[in-house]
Amino acid sequence: MDDDVWDVVIVGGGTAGLTTAIMCASRKLKTLVLEGGVWGGLPATMYPSKVIPNYPGFPEGISGIELVRKWIRGARDNPHIIMKRERVLKIEKGGVVKTEENEYHGKTVVIATGTRPRELGIPGEAKFNRKDKGVYYYVTHREKFIDNRVLVVGGGDTAVDAALDLVDLAKEITIIHRKDRFRALDENVHRMEQSSNITILLNTELEEIKGTDKVEEVILLNNKTGEKKVLPVDMVVLAVGLKPHTEMFTELGVETDDRGYIITDRMQRTNVEGVFAVGDIVKGAFRLLIVGAAHGAVASQKIYEYIRKPYWAGEDEK
Protein backbone atom coordinates (compact mmCIF):
# COMPACT_ATOMS: atom_id res chain seq x y z
CA MET A 1 0.00 0.00 0.00
CA ASP A 2 1.12 3.52 -0.75
CA ASP A 3 1.75 5.38 2.47
CA ASP A 4 1.34 8.88 1.12
CA VAL A 5 -2.30 9.66 1.70
CA TRP A 6 -4.71 7.37 3.49
CA ASP A 7 -8.43 7.44 2.87
CA VAL A 8 -8.99 7.09 6.60
CA VAL A 9 -6.70 7.51 9.57
CA ILE A 10 -8.32 6.12 12.71
CA VAL A 11 -6.94 7.21 16.05
CA GLY A 12 -7.68 4.48 18.56
CA GLY A 13 -7.91 0.69 18.26
CA GLY A 14 -10.82 -0.18 20.51
CA THR A 15 -14.21 -1.51 19.44
CA ALA A 16 -15.37 1.66 17.71
CA GLY A 17 -12.03 2.29 15.98
CA LEU A 18 -11.60 -1.26 14.78
CA THR A 19 -15.16 -1.77 13.60
CA THR A 20 -14.92 1.54 11.72
CA ALA A 21 -11.70 0.25 10.13
CA ILE A 22 -13.20 -3.09 9.13
CA MET A 23 -16.25 -1.46 7.59
CA CYS A 24 -14.18 1.16 5.75
CA ALA A 25 -12.00 -1.63 4.41
CA SER A 26 -15.06 -3.53 3.19
CA ARG A 27 -15.65 -0.45 1.04
CA LYS A 28 -12.05 -0.72 -0.17
CA LEU A 29 -10.92 2.44 1.55
CA LYS A 30 -7.22 2.56 2.39
CA THR A 31 -7.33 2.51 6.17
CA LEU A 32 -4.76 3.15 8.87
CA VAL A 33 -5.46 2.45 12.54
CA LEU A 34 -3.17 3.86 15.22
CA GLU A 35 -3.18 2.60 18.79
CA GLY A 36 -0.73 3.70 21.45
CA GLY A 37 -1.84 1.26 24.10
CA VAL A 38 -3.60 -2.07 23.92
CA TRP A 39 -5.59 -3.19 20.87
CA GLY A 40 -9.21 -3.77 21.77
CA GLY A 41 -9.67 -0.92 24.23
CA LEU A 42 -11.17 -1.20 27.69
CA PRO A 43 -12.63 -4.72 27.32
CA ALA A 44 -9.13 -5.95 26.54
CA THR A 45 -7.50 -4.19 29.47
CA MET A 46 -10.03 -3.59 32.21
CA TYR A 47 -12.38 -6.52 31.94
CA PRO A 48 -11.11 -9.20 29.55
CA SER A 49 -12.89 -12.08 31.23
CA LYS A 50 -16.09 -10.23 31.99
CA VAL A 51 -19.09 -11.47 30.09
CA ILE A 52 -20.71 -8.73 28.02
CA PRO A 53 -24.41 -9.38 28.55
CA ASN A 54 -25.77 -6.74 26.23
CA TYR A 55 -24.22 -7.24 22.82
CA PRO A 56 -27.17 -8.39 20.71
CA GLY A 57 -26.15 -11.36 18.60
CA PHE A 58 -24.66 -13.28 21.50
CA PRO A 59 -27.66 -14.21 23.62
CA GLU A 60 -25.59 -16.27 26.06
CA GLY A 61 -23.19 -13.36 26.48
CA ILE A 62 -19.66 -13.18 25.19
CA SER A 63 -16.51 -12.29 27.05
CA GLY A 64 -15.00 -8.90 26.36
CA ILE A 65 -11.80 -10.42 25.12
CA GLU A 66 -13.57 -12.79 22.71
CA LEU A 67 -15.51 -9.91 21.24
CA VAL A 68 -12.53 -7.61 20.77
CA ARG A 69 -10.51 -10.49 19.31
CA LYS A 70 -13.07 -10.57 16.52
CA TRP A 71 -12.30 -6.94 15.71
CA ILE A 72 -8.55 -7.43 16.02
CA ARG A 73 -8.52 -10.51 13.79
CA GLY A 74 -10.90 -8.90 11.32
CA ALA A 75 -8.64 -5.88 10.99
CA ARG A 76 -5.39 -7.89 10.85
CA ASP A 77 -6.64 -10.16 8.12
CA ASN A 78 -7.82 -7.32 5.93
CA PRO A 79 -5.59 -6.23 3.06
CA HIS A 80 -7.01 -2.71 3.11
CA ILE A 81 -6.06 -2.07 6.74
CA ILE A 82 -2.70 -1.30 8.28
CA MET A 83 -2.55 -1.36 12.08
CA LYS A 84 0.32 0.47 13.73
CA ARG A 85 1.14 0.54 17.39
CA GLU A 86 2.08 4.21 17.65
CA ARG A 87 0.96 6.79 20.14
CA VAL A 88 -0.76 9.75 18.54
CA LEU A 89 0.46 13.07 19.87
CA LYS A 90 -1.56 15.45 17.78
CA ILE A 91 -4.30 15.62 15.19
CA GLU A 92 -4.13 18.74 13.03
CA LYS A 93 -6.50 20.23 10.50
CA GLY A 94 -6.22 18.94 6.96
CA GLY A 95 -6.01 15.33 8.08
CA VAL A 96 -2.53 15.45 9.61
CA VAL A 97 -1.93 12.94 12.38
CA LYS A 98 1.38 13.07 14.24
CA THR A 99 2.63 10.16 16.30
CA GLU A 100 5.81 9.81 18.34
CA GLU A 101 7.48 8.30 15.27
CA ASN A 102 5.68 9.53 12.15
CA GLU A 103 3.32 11.90 10.46
CA TYR A 104 0.34 10.58 8.51
CA HIS A 105 -2.07 12.23 6.11
CA GLY A 106 -5.68 11.15 5.79
CA LYS A 107 -8.50 12.34 3.59
CA THR A 108 -10.56 11.72 6.70
CA VAL A 109 -9.67 11.26 10.34
CA VAL A 110 -11.68 9.27 12.86
CA ILE A 111 -11.25 10.01 16.55
CA ALA A 112 -11.87 6.78 18.47
CA THR A 113 -9.77 7.50 21.51
CA GLY A 114 -12.35 6.47 24.06
CA THR A 115 -11.89 6.80 27.76
CA ARG A 116 -9.45 5.63 30.38
CA PRO A 117 -9.66 5.21 34.12
CA ARG A 118 -9.79 8.45 36.02
CA GLU A 119 -7.11 9.23 38.58
CA LEU A 120 -8.13 10.44 42.04
CA GLY A 121 -5.32 12.96 42.31
CA ILE A 122 -4.64 12.33 46.00
CA PRO A 123 -1.27 12.30 47.79
CA GLY A 124 0.63 9.07 47.25
CA GLU A 125 -1.29 7.99 44.15
CA ALA A 126 1.32 9.05 41.60
CA LYS A 127 4.12 7.57 43.67
CA PHE A 128 2.64 4.08 43.72
CA ASN A 129 0.59 3.75 40.50
CA ARG A 130 3.35 2.22 38.41
CA LYS A 131 5.61 -0.82 38.39
CA ASP A 132 3.54 -2.86 40.80
CA LYS A 133 4.00 -0.57 43.74
CA GLY A 134 0.44 -1.19 44.83
CA VAL A 135 -1.95 1.26 43.14
CA TYR A 136 -4.09 -0.04 40.28
CA TYR A 137 -7.03 1.27 38.30
CA TYR A 138 -8.51 -2.13 37.52
CA VAL A 139 -7.81 -5.77 38.25
CA THR A 140 -5.82 -7.49 35.55
CA HIS A 141 -3.36 -10.01 36.90
CA ARG A 142 -5.47 -11.51 39.63
CA GLU A 143 -2.62 -13.65 40.95
CA LYS A 144 -0.85 -10.52 42.17
CA PHE A 145 -3.61 -10.01 44.68
CA ILE A 146 -3.30 -13.42 46.33
CA ASP A 147 -3.13 -13.14 50.10
CA ASN A 148 -2.91 -9.36 50.07
CA ARG A 149 -4.98 -6.83 51.95
CA VAL A 150 -6.83 -4.84 49.27
CA LEU A 151 -8.68 -1.54 49.36
CA VAL A 152 -11.18 -1.01 46.54
CA VAL A 153 -12.36 2.56 45.98
CA GLY A 154 -15.57 3.30 44.10
CA GLY A 155 -19.29 2.67 44.08
CA GLY A 156 -20.06 1.57 40.54
CA ASP A 157 -20.09 -1.81 38.83
CA THR A 158 -16.36 -1.69 38.17
CA ALA A 159 -15.58 -1.32 41.85
CA VAL A 160 -18.10 -3.92 42.97
CA ASP A 161 -16.97 -6.34 40.27
CA ALA A 162 -13.36 -5.84 41.38
CA ALA A 163 -14.18 -6.63 45.00
CA LEU A 164 -16.12 -9.75 44.04
CA ASP A 165 -13.45 -10.79 41.57
CA LEU A 166 -10.84 -10.80 44.33
CA VAL A 167 -12.94 -12.21 47.14
CA ASP A 168 -11.42 -15.69 47.04
CA LEU A 169 -7.89 -14.50 46.40
CA ALA A 170 -7.21 -11.57 48.66
CA LYS A 171 -6.52 -11.93 52.36
CA GLU A 172 -9.13 -9.30 53.10
CA ILE A 173 -10.95 -6.68 51.09
CA THR A 174 -12.27 -3.29 52.11
CA ILE A 175 -14.45 -1.38 49.67
CA ILE A 176 -15.16 2.28 50.29
CA HIS A 177 -17.62 4.56 48.53
CA ARG A 178 -18.11 8.26 49.09
CA LYS A 179 -21.90 8.02 48.78
CA ASP A 180 -24.34 6.18 51.02
CA ARG A 181 -25.21 3.44 48.52
CA PHE A 182 -23.74 1.66 45.56
CA ARG A 183 -24.60 2.32 41.95
CA ALA A 184 -24.19 -1.25 40.78
CA LEU A 185 -26.23 -4.36 40.03
CA ASP A 186 -28.33 -5.09 43.12
CA GLU A 187 -27.47 -8.78 43.11
CA ASN A 188 -23.76 -8.01 43.15
CA VAL A 189 -24.10 -5.54 45.98
CA HIS A 190 -26.01 -8.21 47.86
CA ARG A 191 -23.28 -10.79 47.20
CA MET A 192 -20.73 -8.34 48.57
CA GLU A 193 -22.78 -7.75 51.69
CA GLN A 194 -23.01 -11.50 52.27
CA SER A 195 -19.28 -12.05 51.97
CA SER A 196 -17.35 -12.44 55.22
CA ASN A 197 -14.17 -11.36 53.47
CA ILE A 198 -15.40 -7.94 52.31
CA THR A 199 -15.77 -4.95 54.60
CA ILE A 200 -18.00 -2.20 53.23
CA LEU A 201 -17.49 1.40 54.32
CA LEU A 202 -19.98 3.90 52.92
CA ASN A 203 -19.68 7.70 53.10
CA THR A 204 -15.98 7.11 53.07
CA GLU A 205 -13.28 8.75 50.97
CA LEU A 206 -9.65 7.96 50.36
CA GLU A 207 -7.46 10.87 51.47
CA GLU A 208 -3.94 9.59 51.15
CA ILE A 209 -1.89 6.54 50.23
CA LYS A 210 1.24 5.99 52.32
CA GLY A 211 4.28 3.74 52.26
CA THR A 212 7.99 3.77 51.76
CA ASP A 213 8.69 1.62 48.72
CA LYS A 214 5.23 0.13 48.29
CA VAL A 215 1.74 0.85 49.54
CA GLU A 216 1.57 0.21 53.30
CA GLU A 217 -1.44 2.09 54.55
CA VAL A 218 -4.21 4.48 53.59
CA ILE A 219 -5.95 7.36 55.33
CA LEU A 220 -9.74 7.17 55.11
CA LEU A 221 -12.19 9.97 55.82
CA ASN A 222 -15.79 9.46 56.87
CA ASN A 223 -17.46 12.37 55.12
CA LYS A 224 -20.48 12.30 57.44
CA THR A 225 -18.68 12.32 60.76
CA GLY A 226 -15.39 13.87 59.69
CA GLU A 227 -13.60 10.99 61.38
CA LYS A 228 -10.31 9.81 59.91
CA LYS A 229 -8.75 6.43 60.24
CA VAL A 230 -5.63 4.60 59.16
CA LEU A 231 -6.08 1.27 57.41
CA PRO A 232 -3.09 -0.97 56.71
CA VAL A 233 -3.34 -2.36 53.14
CA ASP A 234 -1.00 -3.80 50.53
CA MET A 235 -2.85 -2.82 47.40
CA VAL A 236 -5.34 -0.19 46.29
CA VAL A 237 -7.71 -0.49 43.34
CA LEU A 238 -9.09 2.88 42.27
CA ALA A 239 -12.26 2.26 40.30
CA VAL A 240 -13.57 5.79 40.29
CA GLY A 241 -14.82 6.23 36.77
CA LEU A 242 -13.49 7.09 33.37
CA LYS A 243 -12.35 10.20 31.59
CA PRO A 244 -11.99 10.92 27.90
CA HIS A 245 -8.69 10.73 26.03
CA THR A 246 -8.51 14.27 24.71
CA GLU A 247 -4.85 15.33 24.63
CA MET A 248 -4.34 14.76 20.91
CA PHE A 249 -7.23 16.85 19.68
CA THR A 250 -7.34 19.82 22.02
CA GLU A 251 -6.05 22.18 19.32
CA LEU A 252 -7.99 20.70 16.42
CA GLY A 253 -11.09 22.77 17.01
CA VAL A 254 -13.58 19.92 17.33
CA GLU A 255 -16.52 20.96 19.41
CA THR A 256 -16.62 19.23 22.79
CA ASP A 257 -18.44 19.56 26.06
CA ASP A 258 -16.56 20.95 29.04
CA ARG A 259 -15.18 17.53 29.94
CA GLY A 260 -13.78 16.86 26.48
CA TYR A 261 -16.41 14.56 24.98
CA ILE A 262 -16.84 15.29 21.29
CA ILE A 263 -20.12 16.55 19.89
CA THR A 264 -21.14 14.80 16.66
CA ASP A 265 -24.26 14.55 14.58
CA ARG A 266 -26.01 11.20 14.21
CA MET A 267 -23.76 10.37 11.31
CA GLN A 268 -20.70 10.68 13.60
CA ARG A 269 -19.45 13.87 11.94
CA THR A 270 -17.76 16.50 14.09
CA ASN A 271 -17.88 20.20 13.27
CA VAL A 272 -14.48 19.93 11.56
CA GLU A 273 -14.59 18.98 7.87
CA GLY A 274 -13.50 15.40 7.30
CA VAL A 275 -13.19 14.59 11.00
CA PHE A 276 -15.46 11.94 12.53
CA ALA A 277 -15.72 10.63 16.07
CA VAL A 278 -16.94 7.22 17.22
CA GLY A 279 -17.34 5.27 20.44
CA ASP A 280 -17.01 6.37 24.03
CA ILE A 281 -15.34 9.69 23.18
CA VAL A 282 -18.64 10.89 21.67
CA LYS A 283 -20.78 13.06 23.91
CA GLY A 284 -24.13 11.56 24.73
CA ALA A 285 -23.12 8.18 23.35
CA PHE A 286 -24.22 5.47 25.62
CA ARG A 287 -21.06 3.60 26.62
CA LEU A 288 -21.79 0.14 25.34
CA LEU A 289 -19.81 -1.97 22.89
CA ILE A 290 -22.87 -2.38 20.68
CA VAL A 291 -23.15 1.41 20.42
CA GLY A 292 -19.47 1.74 19.44
CA ALA A 293 -19.94 -0.95 16.82
CA ALA A 294 -22.99 0.83 15.43
CA HIS A 295 -21.00 4.08 15.29
CA GLY A 296 -18.40 2.24 13.24
CA ALA A 297 -20.97 1.00 10.76
CA VAL A 298 -22.53 4.42 10.34
CA ALA A 299 -19.26 6.37 10.20
CA SER A 300 -17.79 4.08 7.56
CA GLN A 301 -20.73 4.72 5.27
CA LYS A 302 -20.43 8.48 5.72
CA ILE A 303 -16.66 8.35 5.22
CA TYR A 304 -17.21 6.43 2.01
CA GLU A 305 -19.65 9.06 0.83
CA TYR A 306 -17.32 11.87 1.86
CA ILE A 307 -14.40 10.42 -0.08
CA ARG A 308 -16.04 8.85 -3.11
CA LYS A 309 -18.89 11.32 -3.41
CA PRO A 310 -21.41 8.99 -5.08
CA TYR A 311 -24.41 10.82 -6.48
CA TRP A 312 -26.65 9.37 -3.78
CA ALA A 313 -24.50 10.68 -0.89
CA GLY A 314 -26.63 11.83 1.99
CA GLU A 315 -29.83 10.17 0.79
CA ASP A 316 -29.96 7.91 3.83
CA GLU A 317 -30.03 10.87 6.14
CA LYS A 318 -33.40 12.10 5.04
Place this chain on the structure above:
Amino acid sequence: MDDDVWDVVIVGGGTAGLTTAIMCASRKLKTLVLEGGVWGGLPATMYPSKVIPNYPGFPEGISGIELVRKWIRGARDNPHIIMKRERVLKIEKGGVVKTEENEYHGKTVVIATGTRPRELGIPGEAKFNRKDKGVYYYVTHREKFIDNRVLVVGGGDTAVDAALDLVDLAKEITIIHRKDRFRALDENVHRMEQSSNITILLNTELEEIKGTDKVEEVILLNNKTGEKKVLPVDMVVLAVGLKPHTEMFTELGVETDDRGYIITDRMQRTNVEGVFAVGDIVKGAFRLLIVGAAHGAVASQKIYEYIRKPYWAGEDEK
Protein backbone atom coordinates in the same frame (compact mmCIF):
# COMPACT_ATOMS: atom_id res chain seq x y z
CA MET B 1 -47.66 -13.04 34.44
CA ASP B 2 -50.25 -10.48 35.41
CA ASP B 3 -51.70 -8.86 32.33
CA ASP B 4 -52.90 -5.67 33.94
CA VAL B 5 -50.00 -3.29 33.52
CA TRP B 6 -46.84 -4.04 31.62
CA ASP B 7 -43.56 -2.33 32.31
CA VAL B 8 -42.97 -2.11 28.58
CA VAL B 9 -45.24 -2.57 25.59
CA ILE B 10 -43.22 -2.81 22.40
CA VAL B 11 -44.99 -2.24 19.12
CA GLY B 12 -43.11 -4.12 16.43
CA GLY B 13 -41.17 -7.38 16.46
CA GLY B 14 -38.22 -6.65 14.21
CA THR B 15 -34.58 -6.35 15.23
CA ALA B 16 -35.00 -3.14 17.21
CA GLY B 17 -38.22 -4.23 18.92
CA LEU B 18 -36.95 -7.67 19.87
CA THR B 19 -33.52 -6.55 21.06
CA THR B 20 -35.24 -3.89 23.17
CA ALA B 21 -37.46 -6.63 24.60
CA ILE B 22 -34.57 -8.97 25.38
CA MET B 23 -32.59 -6.25 27.09
CA CYS B 24 -35.60 -5.01 29.08
CA ALA B 25 -36.22 -8.59 30.18
CA SER B 26 -32.62 -8.94 31.30
CA ARG B 27 -33.48 -6.10 33.69
CA LYS B 28 -36.51 -8.11 34.80
CA LEU B 29 -39.02 -5.70 33.30
CA LYS B 30 -42.36 -7.23 32.40
CA THR B 31 -42.31 -6.95 28.64
CA LEU B 32 -44.94 -7.37 25.94
CA VAL B 33 -44.07 -7.38 22.23
CA LEU B 34 -46.78 -7.01 19.63
CA GLU B 35 -46.24 -7.83 15.98
CA GLY B 36 -48.97 -7.79 13.36
CA GLY B 37 -46.90 -9.23 10.56
CA VAL B 38 -43.82 -11.40 10.52
CA TRP B 39 -41.48 -11.70 13.52
CA GLY B 40 -38.02 -10.45 12.65
CA GLY B 41 -38.98 -7.56 10.42
CA LEU B 42 -37.59 -6.87 6.98
CA PRO B 43 -34.65 -9.31 7.12
CA ALA B 44 -37.16 -12.08 7.74
CA THR B 45 -39.48 -11.08 4.91
CA MET B 46 -37.56 -9.16 2.28
CA TYR B 47 -34.10 -10.68 2.37
CA PRO B 48 -33.96 -13.81 4.55
CA SER B 49 -31.09 -15.43 2.69
CA LYS B 50 -29.12 -12.25 2.12
CA VAL B 51 -25.85 -12.10 3.97
CA ILE B 52 -25.64 -9.10 6.27
CA PRO B 53 -22.07 -7.91 5.77
CA ASN B 54 -22.04 -5.11 8.27
CA TYR B 55 -23.12 -6.53 11.62
CA PRO B 56 -19.94 -6.33 13.71
CA GLY B 57 -19.43 -9.57 15.56
CA PHE B 58 -19.93 -11.76 12.50
CA PRO B 59 -16.86 -11.05 10.37
CA GLU B 60 -17.80 -13.66 7.76
CA GLY B 61 -21.25 -12.15 7.50
CA ILE B 62 -24.46 -13.71 8.75
CA SER B 63 -27.70 -14.25 6.92
CA GLY B 64 -30.58 -11.99 7.80
CA ILE B 65 -32.70 -14.92 8.89
CA GLU B 66 -30.00 -16.37 11.14
CA LEU B 67 -29.59 -13.04 12.84
CA VAL B 68 -33.28 -12.43 13.43
CA ARG B 69 -33.71 -16.00 14.65
CA LYS B 70 -31.36 -15.10 17.46
CA TRP B 71 -33.71 -12.31 18.53
CA ILE B 72 -36.82 -14.44 18.11
CA ARG B 73 -35.38 -17.34 20.09
CA GLY B 74 -33.97 -14.99 22.72
CA ALA B 75 -37.37 -13.40 23.23
CA ARG B 76 -39.33 -16.69 23.14
CA ASP B 77 -37.10 -18.33 25.74
CA ASN B 78 -37.33 -15.43 28.15
CA PRO B 79 -39.79 -15.73 31.06
CA HIS B 80 -40.13 -11.94 31.30
CA ILE B 81 -41.34 -11.54 27.71
CA ILE B 82 -44.69 -12.31 26.15
CA MET B 83 -44.88 -12.14 22.37
CA LYS B 84 -48.29 -11.72 20.80
CA ARG B 85 -49.11 -11.75 17.15
CA GLU B 86 -51.64 -8.93 17.12
CA ARG B 87 -51.86 -5.95 14.86
CA VAL B 88 -51.70 -2.65 16.71
CA LEU B 89 -54.33 -0.19 15.61
CA LYS B 90 -53.61 2.71 17.88
CA ILE B 91 -51.21 3.93 20.54
CA GLU B 92 -52.74 6.43 22.91
CA LYS B 93 -51.31 8.67 25.60
CA GLY B 94 -50.88 7.14 29.01
CA GLY B 95 -49.42 3.93 27.63
CA VAL B 96 -52.59 2.54 26.06
CA VAL B 97 -52.02 0.25 23.09
CA LYS B 98 -55.05 -1.02 21.18
CA THR B 99 -54.86 -4.02 18.90
CA GLU B 100 -57.54 -5.63 16.77
CA GLU B 101 -58.26 -7.98 19.69
CA ASN B 102 -57.21 -6.29 22.92
CA GLU B 103 -56.17 -3.23 24.84
CA TYR B 104 -52.89 -3.17 26.74
CA HIS B 105 -51.46 -0.78 29.30
CA GLY B 106 -47.76 -0.09 29.60
CA LYS B 107 -45.77 2.10 31.95
CA THR B 108 -43.70 2.73 28.84
CA VAL B 109 -44.35 2.18 25.15
CA VAL B 110 -41.69 1.53 22.55
CA ILE B 111 -42.46 2.26 18.92
CA ALA B 112 -40.48 -0.15 16.78
CA THR B 113 -42.73 -0.26 13.76
CA GLY B 114 -40.00 0.21 11.17
CA THR B 115 -40.63 0.55 7.50
CA ARG B 116 -42.32 -1.41 4.76
CA PRO B 117 -41.97 -1.42 1.00
CA ARG B 118 -43.36 1.63 -0.67
CA GLU B 119 -46.11 1.28 -3.24
CA LEU B 120 -45.80 3.03 -6.60
CA GLY B 121 -49.45 3.98 -6.78
CA ILE B 122 -49.79 3.35 -10.51
CA PRO B 123 -52.78 1.92 -12.37
CA GLY B 124 -52.98 -1.85 -12.07
CA GLU B 125 -50.77 -2.12 -9.00
CA ALA B 126 -53.53 -2.54 -6.44
CA LYS B 127 -55.37 -5.00 -8.68
CA PHE B 128 -52.45 -7.41 -8.87
CA ASN B 129 -50.47 -6.98 -5.66
CA ARG B 130 -52.20 -9.73 -3.74
CA LYS B 131 -52.82 -13.47 -3.95
CA ASP B 132 -50.05 -14.20 -6.44
CA LYS B 133 -51.53 -12.16 -9.22
CA GLY B 134 -48.11 -11.00 -10.30
CA VAL B 135 -47.11 -7.84 -8.40
CA TYR B 136 -44.57 -8.23 -5.58
CA TYR B 137 -42.55 -5.84 -3.47
CA TYR B 138 -39.67 -8.24 -2.89
CA VAL B 139 -38.64 -11.74 -3.85
CA THR B 140 -39.59 -14.37 -1.32
CA HIS B 141 -40.64 -17.63 -2.85
CA ARG B 142 -38.08 -17.82 -5.61
CA GLU B 143 -39.63 -20.92 -7.10
CA LYS B 144 -42.65 -18.89 -8.18
CA PHE B 145 -40.46 -17.00 -10.57
CA ILE B 146 -39.19 -20.06 -12.45
CA ASP B 147 -39.51 -19.64 -16.20
CA ASN B 148 -41.44 -16.40 -15.94
CA ARG B 149 -40.77 -13.07 -17.61
CA VAL B 150 -40.02 -10.65 -14.79
CA LEU B 151 -39.89 -6.87 -14.62
CA VAL B 152 -37.89 -5.43 -11.72
CA VAL B 153 -38.48 -1.77 -10.94
CA GLY B 154 -35.92 0.22 -8.95
CA GLY B 155 -32.34 1.37 -8.89
CA GLY B 156 -31.12 0.51 -5.41
CA ASP B 157 -29.54 -2.55 -3.89
CA THR B 158 -32.90 -4.20 -3.30
CA ALA B 159 -33.82 -4.00 -6.98
CA VAL B 160 -30.38 -5.08 -8.21
CA ASP B 161 -30.26 -7.93 -5.69
CA ALA B 162 -33.70 -9.07 -6.82
CA ALA B 163 -32.65 -9.16 -10.47
CA LEU B 164 -29.47 -11.11 -9.65
CA ASP B 165 -31.35 -13.41 -7.32
CA LEU B 166 -33.69 -14.43 -10.12
CA VAL B 167 -31.20 -14.53 -12.97
CA ASP B 168 -30.95 -18.31 -13.12
CA LEU B 169 -34.62 -18.91 -12.48
CA ALA B 170 -36.58 -16.48 -14.56
CA LYS B 171 -37.04 -16.87 -18.29
CA GLU B 172 -35.97 -13.30 -18.82
CA ILE B 173 -35.52 -10.27 -16.60
CA THR B 174 -35.92 -6.61 -17.41
CA ILE B 175 -34.84 -4.07 -14.81
CA ILE B 176 -35.89 -0.46 -15.18
CA HIS B 177 -34.72 2.57 -13.23
CA ARG B 178 -35.99 6.12 -13.57
CA LYS B 179 -32.51 7.63 -13.20
CA ASP B 180 -29.50 7.25 -15.49
CA ARG B 181 -27.46 5.07 -13.15
CA PHE B 182 -27.95 2.61 -10.33
CA ARG B 183 -27.46 3.36 -6.68
CA ALA B 184 -26.16 -0.06 -5.75
CA LEU B 185 -22.94 -1.94 -5.15
CA ASP B 186 -20.74 -1.44 -8.22
CA GLU B 187 -19.84 -5.09 -8.44
CA ASN B 188 -23.47 -6.12 -8.51
CA VAL B 189 -24.35 -3.58 -11.19
CA HIS B 190 -21.42 -4.98 -13.18
CA ARG B 191 -22.66 -8.54 -12.73
CA MET B 192 -26.05 -7.45 -14.00
CA GLU B 193 -24.53 -5.80 -17.04
CA GLN B 194 -22.61 -8.99 -17.83
CA SER B 195 -25.67 -11.19 -17.64
CA SER B 196 -27.24 -12.22 -20.94
CA ASN B 197 -30.55 -12.81 -19.19
CA ILE B 198 -31.00 -9.29 -17.79
CA THR B 199 -32.06 -6.32 -19.91
CA ILE B 200 -31.33 -2.95 -18.32
CA LEU B 201 -33.42 0.08 -19.21
CA LEU B 202 -32.36 3.35 -17.59
CA ASN B 203 -34.35 6.60 -17.55
CA THR B 204 -37.38 4.37 -17.64
CA GLU B 205 -40.52 4.46 -15.51
CA LEU B 206 -43.37 2.08 -15.02
CA GLU B 207 -46.65 3.72 -16.00
CA GLU B 208 -49.18 0.96 -15.82
CA ILE B 209 -49.60 -2.74 -15.15
CA LYS B 210 -52.15 -4.54 -17.32
CA GLY B 211 -53.80 -7.93 -17.46
CA THR B 212 -57.13 -9.63 -17.06
CA ASP B 213 -56.73 -12.05 -14.17
CA LYS B 214 -52.98 -11.81 -13.75
CA VAL B 215 -50.23 -9.50 -14.87
CA GLU B 216 -49.80 -9.73 -18.64
CA GLU B 217 -48.00 -6.60 -19.75
CA VAL B 218 -46.62 -3.28 -18.56
CA ILE B 219 -46.40 0.17 -20.09
CA LEU B 220 -42.95 1.70 -19.81
CA LEU B 221 -42.07 5.36 -20.33
CA ASN B 222 -38.64 6.62 -21.31
CA ASN B 223 -38.47 9.86 -19.35
CA LYS B 224 -35.76 11.33 -21.62
CA THR B 225 -37.40 10.74 -24.98
CA GLY B 226 -41.02 10.52 -23.87
CA GLU B 227 -41.31 7.26 -25.78
CA LYS B 228 -43.69 4.62 -24.44
CA LYS B 229 -43.53 0.92 -24.99
CA VAL B 230 -45.46 -2.19 -24.07
CA LEU B 231 -43.51 -5.06 -22.51
CA PRO B 232 -45.15 -8.45 -22.04
CA VAL B 233 -44.26 -9.79 -18.56
CA ASP B 234 -45.67 -12.30 -16.10
CA MET B 235 -44.45 -10.78 -12.87
CA VAL B 236 -43.46 -7.38 -11.56
CA VAL B 237 -41.17 -6.76 -8.59
CA LEU B 238 -41.50 -3.21 -7.29
CA ALA B 239 -38.37 -2.43 -5.28
CA VAL B 240 -38.83 1.30 -5.03
CA GLY B 241 -37.88 2.01 -1.46
CA LEU B 242 -39.42 1.95 1.96
CA LYS B 243 -41.84 4.05 3.91
CA PRO B 244 -42.43 4.27 7.66
CA HIS B 245 -45.24 2.45 9.46
CA THR B 246 -47.01 5.39 11.02
CA GLU B 247 -50.74 4.64 11.11
CA MET B 248 -50.86 3.60 14.77
CA PHE B 249 -49.24 6.70 16.22
CA THR B 250 -50.55 9.55 14.10
CA GLU B 251 -52.73 10.83 16.93
CA LEU B 252 -50.29 10.21 19.75
CA GLY B 253 -48.51 13.52 19.37
CA VAL B 254 -45.00 12.16 18.91
CA GLU B 255 -42.91 14.59 16.96
CA THR B 256 -42.08 13.35 13.47
CA ASP B 257 -40.66 14.72 10.26
CA ASP B 258 -43.01 15.31 7.36
CA ARG B 259 -42.69 11.72 6.19
CA GLY B 260 -43.56 10.24 9.57
CA TYR B 261 -40.15 9.29 10.94
CA ILE B 262 -40.04 9.85 14.69
CA ILE B 263 -37.68 12.38 16.23
CA THR B 264 -35.90 11.07 19.35
CA ASP B 265 -32.99 12.12 21.45
CA ARG B 266 -29.89 9.95 21.61
CA MET B 267 -31.46 7.94 24.40
CA GLN B 268 -34.37 6.99 22.08
CA ARG B 269 -36.91 9.09 23.96
CA THR B 270 -39.65 10.81 21.98
CA ASN B 271 -41.23 14.08 23.06
CA VAL B 272 -44.10 12.13 24.68
CA GLU B 273 -43.51 11.09 28.29
CA GLY B 274 -42.79 7.38 28.57
CA VAL B 275 -42.77 6.78 24.82
CA PHE B 276 -39.56 5.61 23.15
CA ALA B 277 -38.79 4.83 19.52
CA VAL B 278 -36.15 2.47 18.15
CA GLY B 279 -34.95 1.19 14.80
CA ASP B 280 -35.81 2.27 11.29
CA ILE B 281 -38.80 4.36 12.35
CA VAL B 282 -36.42 6.84 14.01
CA LYS B 283 -35.56 9.91 11.99
CA GLY B 284 -31.91 10.18 11.11
CA ALA B 285 -31.22 6.63 12.22
CA PHE B 286 -29.03 4.91 9.76
CA ARG B 287 -30.99 1.90 8.55
CA LEU B 288 -28.73 -0.94 9.62
CA LEU B 289 -29.47 -3.89 11.87
CA ILE B 290 -26.54 -3.01 14.10
CA VAL B 291 -28.03 0.44 14.65
CA GLY B 292 -31.41 -1.03 15.57
CA ALA B 293 -29.73 -3.40 18.00
CA ALA B 294 -27.82 -0.51 19.58
CA HIS B 295 -31.08 1.42 19.91
CA GLY B 296 -32.50 -1.55 21.77
CA ALA B 297 -29.61 -1.64 24.21
CA VAL B 298 -29.79 2.08 24.92
CA ALA B 299 -33.59 2.27 25.13
CA SER B 300 -33.78 -0.63 27.57
CA GLN B 301 -31.43 1.12 29.96
CA LYS B 302 -33.43 4.33 29.78
CA ILE B 303 -36.72 2.44 30.20
CA TYR B 304 -35.30 0.76 33.27
CA GLU B 305 -34.32 4.13 34.70
CA TYR B 306 -37.70 5.61 33.81
CA ILE B 307 -39.60 2.84 35.58
CA ARG B 308 -37.36 1.98 38.52
CA LYS B 309 -35.96 5.48 39.04
CA PRO B 310 -32.63 4.46 40.61
CA TYR B 311 -30.81 7.40 42.17
CA TRP B 312 -28.17 7.31 39.42
CA ALA B 313 -30.72 7.67 36.58
CA GLY B 314 -29.39 9.89 33.84
CA GLU B 315 -25.78 9.80 34.97
CA ASP B 316 -24.68 8.06 31.80
CA GLU B 317 -26.02 10.88 29.71
CA LYS B 318 -23.58 13.42 30.96
